[in-house]
Amino acid sequence: MAEENKENxxxxxxxxxxxxxxxxxxQFNSGSSEVVIRARGRSISRAVDVAEIVKNRFVPDSKIRxxxxxxxxxxxEEGGTVNVSCxxxxxxx
Amino acid sequence: MAEENKENxxxxxxxxxxxxxxxxxxQFNSGSSEVVIRARGRSISRAVDVAEIVKNRFVPDSKIRxxxxxxxxxxxEEGGTVNVSCxxxxxxx
Numbered sequence: 324m325a326e327e328n329k330e331n332x333x334x335x336x337x338x339x340x341x342x343x344x345x346x347x348x349x350q351f352n353s354g355s356s357e358v359v360i361r362a363r364g365r366s367i368s369r370a371v372d373v374a375e376i377v378k379n380r381f382v383p384d385s386k387i388r389x390x391x392x393x394x395x396x397x398x399x400e401e402g403g404t405v406n407v408s409c410x411x412x413x414x415x416x
Numbered sequence: 417m418a419e420e421n422k423e424n425x426x427x428x429x430x431x432x433x434x435x436x437x438x439x440x441x442x443q444f445n446s447g448s449s450e451v452v453i454r455a456r457g458r459s460i461s462r463a464v465d466v467a468e469i470v471k472n473r474f475v476p477d478s479k480i481r482x483x484x485x486x487x488x489x490x491x492x493e494e495g496g497t498v499n500v501s502c503x504x505x506x507x508x509x
Contacts, residue, residue: 364461365458365461366461367460367461367464368457368458368459368460368461368501371460371485371501371503372501374485375485375486375487375499375501379487387485390483390484390485391483392464392467392468392480392483392505393468394468394472406468408461408464408465408468410464412485
């Protein structure tokens, strides 16, 4: 995967889905030709929603170029680590 | 996408993650070389967990061949439709 500009990554959290749709749109409107939508754990479903809404409703000429999934080991407060799934959705226009 | 045998699709619902991991393993052990993990809405995060657990812990020689996302229009009881995101994760070994 080519090295990417950190600025074109939108991290999905627990805010309303449309906040993140707006963040992706802002990236595209400021000249990015690719935006990476990134999420962990339960937010993964929301990341897919964001990508689909951007593609189907707001940027009709955009495409899902690639989707990668992975596992991250996060430290736990009690010690040890916990595995969390991640997704990265590459949207281009 | 090649036409696929319906039997090699594992639909992700609200059961514990390991139930679906077991279903994928059963498919592979019965001779399938590809299993499709399919989920809608909030279950999408669990689908990614299932794929990652199969790949990292149970079938080390398996690979994520492709991931597709899409939107389905489901009928609502009150009439009209609601858009739901879907994911299909193609795991091969």
